[in-house]
Amino acid sequence: MEARKTLNISLYAPAVAVFATALAYLMAARSWITLLYVGKASDTLTTCVGWIYPRFFTEKHRFPVDFFIQKADQVMIRLVLVLCIGLYIGFRINNKNAEKIDITSKEKLQNYDLTWLPIYFTTLALLFTWDWYLDLQALYEARAFYAPVFLLRILHLPFPSREASFFCCMLLWISALGVTFGGRARAYFATLFFVLFLVLQGYQMSFYKIDHTFALFTYWAALMPVILYLLDKKQDASWYIVCLQIALCLPYTFAGIEKIAIAGFAWLQPYTLQAYLHMHAQPWGLWLAKSDVLCTILSILMLGFELFFILVVRYHWAKFVFLPAGILFHISTYLLMGAGAWIHPWWLCYGIFLLNQRK
Amino acid sequence: MMLKKIIILVFVAWFLMPFVLITDLYPFFRYGMFAEPLKPTQTTEVLQLLWQDDNSKMQLFKPDNIGLTDNHFGYLLRHYFYTNQIKQLCSQIHYAMLKKNAKTAVYWQARQLKISPQRIDTLIVAEWKPVKP
Numbered sequence: 385m386e387a388r389k390t391l392n393i394s395l396y397a398p399a400v401a402v403f404a405t406a407l408a409y410l411m412a413a414r415s416w417i418t419l420l421y422v423g424k425a426s427d428t429l430t431t432c433v434g435w436i437y438p439r440f441f442t443e444k445h446r447f448p449v450d451f452f453i454q455k456a457d458q459v460m461i462r463l464v465l466v467l468c469i470g471l472y473i474g475f476r477i478n479n480k481n482a483e484k485i486d487i488t489s490k491e492k493l494q495n496y497d498l499t500w501l502p503i504y505f506t507t508l509a510l511l512f513t514w515d516w517y518l519d520l521q522a523l524y525e526a527r528a529f530y531a532p533v534f535l536l537r538i539l540h541l542p543f544p545s546r547e548a549s550f551f552c553c554m555l556l557w558i559s560a561l562g563v564t565f566g567g568r569a570r571a572y573f574a575t576l577f578f579v580l581f582l583v584l585q586g587y588q589m590s591f592y593k594i595d596h597t598f599a600l601f602t603y604w605a606a607l608m609p610v611i612l613y614l615l616d617k618k619q620d621a622s623w624y625i626v627c628l629q630i631a632l633c634l635p636y637t638f639a640g641i642e643k644i645a646i647a648g649f650a651w652l653q654p655y656t657l658q659a660y661l662h663m664h665a666q667p668w669g670l671w672l673a674k675s676d677v678l679c680t681i682l683s684i685l686m687l688g689f690e691l692f693f694i695l696v697v698r699y700h701w702a703k704f705v706f707l708p709a710g711i712l713f714h715i716s717t718y719l720l721m722g723a724g725a726w727i728h729p730w731w732l733c734y735g736i737f738l739l740n741q742r743k
Numbered sequence: 744m745m746l747k748k749i750i751i752l753v754f755v756a757w758f759l760m761p762f763v764l765i766t767d768l769y770p771f772f773r774y775g776m777f778a779e780p781l782k783p784t785q786t787t788e789v790l791q792l793l794w795q796d797d798n799s800k801m802q803l804f805k806p807d808n809i810g811l812t813d814n815h816f817g818y819l820l821r822h823y824f825y826t827n828q829i830k831q832l833c834s835q836i837h838y839a840m841l842k843k844n845a846k847t848a849v850y851w852q853a854r855q856l857k858i859s860p861q862r863i864d865t866l867i868v869a870e871w872k873p874v875k876p
Binding site: 436437439441442443445446455458459462463466521522523524525526528529533534535536582585586589591592593594596599602603606607610623624627630631634635636638639641642643645646647648650651655656659660662663664665723 | 750757767770787822843858
């Protein structure tokens with residue numbers, strides 16, 4: 385009973401805090417955006433926005449102030465929406481028996497056959513990072529333009545010297561190999577790999593371009609130490625595999641949700657895809673842009689694919705539909721818009737959905 | 744059980760934070776690619792940086808001269824263009840190239856191309872000449 389009371393208070397406190405923030409936004413903070421836009425905001429606010437939205441100072445030369453006010457409104461709407469959903473889930477867990485909502489007891493997961501998982505991980509890790517040393521060497525030449533991303537700014541990390549890049553890349557590759565050949569220490573190798581992967585990837589994005597190419601593999605690398613640790617302890621890691629599968633699906637889901645949240649139903653009309661095709665000016669894309677019918681069909685299929693990709697976690701049949709569709713999706717994005725590559729790191733991670741369950 | 748709760752919290756924050764704030768905060772990725780609605784248009788905007796060495800004609804600057812890929816350089820150029828800092832960019836590139844004893848230019852020019860199926864409009868958006876010592 386006492387625990388339930390504590391939980392209730394711990395749920396009310398953030399709720400009150402966030403609703404107060406939303407109210408404060410409507411009463412006062414909304415007008416700060418205009419001040420920021422015309423360069424009359426306080427130094428503290430300017431610094432904060434510089435941290436969270438470094439692109440604001442680039443984009444304000446392109447868009448009117450209404451564009452940014454609209455964005456800020458959307459941030460508050462999303463905050464309140466997420467909070468409401470979080471509270472609903474929190475209250476449900478609080479009011480019912482927590483065990484009933486715990487997915488570990490509900491799903492009745494079987495053990496997965498994970499014997500080839502470390503080999504798969506090492507192969508992809510080496511495939512994705514083999515040229516990072518060369519990339520970092522090249523970027524060293526451009527270090528005058530180094531604009532550290534959020535993580536590197538927090539850690540105050542300067543751009544690495546040639547020697548430091550070499551040392552870090554060697555460690556990265558050794559730790560990738562250690563995931564397969566590291567024996568009882570492979571969970572530690574996986575941890576080291578994750579840290580280095582995160583930092584070195586961050587350096588490559590610190591030139592005004594955030595790249596999602598290795599996003600799925602980043603989630604996998606984050607969970608790999610726990611999975612290997614449990615396997616070495618001969619414990620069941622299946623819950624974490626499901627967690628990983630969900631994490632690999634969520635980027636698609638959020639890409640779909642963002643399209644609806646930002647553009648409403650504009651993606652159900654042909655002109656949105658047509659405008660993107662013209663913007664990227666690829667030969668196949670320009671050809672496709674001529675057809676309203678094809679553009680409408682492709683837009684709807686793409687939105688459906690993104691929103692429902694997560695079904696592959698739950699339904700076996702969905703794997704036969706959505707995994708080939710995912711490969712086609714990435715290939716067509718490359719063909720029509722020149723984004724990505726023929727062999728895209730996202731679909732190379734789809735093997736996680738094909739782990740056989742032991743009968 | 745504690746570990747599971749931590750993992751759930753970390754992943755929820757990992758996905759929700761950039762979603763709520765509508766921005767990438769690496770390593771918190773936001774998946775808003777191609778989400779912005781575009782006005783129906785057939786115009787493509789391209790930014791170019793050109794340079795000219797002694798007595799030669801204007802040529803496109805190749806970003807690999809400063810260790811960047813075309814893709815990286817495109818974003819860099821866009822950033823400097825929209826913050827009205829193209830001249831600073833030219834000077835930074837110029838001195839970076841001088842530093843490594845590479846051949847550099849006597850004149851720099853940035854252009855904005857608006858390409859439509861009917862025509863290409865070219866606008867010179869910035870020019871810069873290095874000061875001779």
